[in-house]
Amino acid sequence: MSTARIEELVRELKTKYTVIIVTHNMQQAARISDLTAFFLLGEMVETGPTQDIFTSPVDRRTEDYITGRFG
Numbered sequence: 001m002s003t004a005r006i007e008e009l010v011r012e013l014k015t016k017y018t019v020i021i022v023t024h025n026m027q028q029a030a031r032i033s034d035l036t037a038f039f040l041l042g043e044m045v046e047t048g049p050t051q052d053i054f055t056s057p058v059d060r061r062t063e064d065y066i067t068g069r070f071g
Helices: 003-013 026-032 050-055 060-066
Strands: 035-040 043-049
Touching: 003 026, 026 050, 035 050, 035 060, 043 050, 043 060, 050 060
Parallel strands: none
Antiparallel strands: 035 043
């Protein structure tokens, strides 16, 4: 199954169900998620609407990960 088909299926499912995706693929997370949580070493660092997390993260560690400075 292609990535595009999986993402389409997730979009369909999330209209009726809560769907939790665990991924290291930031582009995919940004495309299909309404809410995002960033975990580091087992600690939840930041959570919020996906657009907010990706465009103006509050925690520096979140920004560093999203921008590829580490990870």
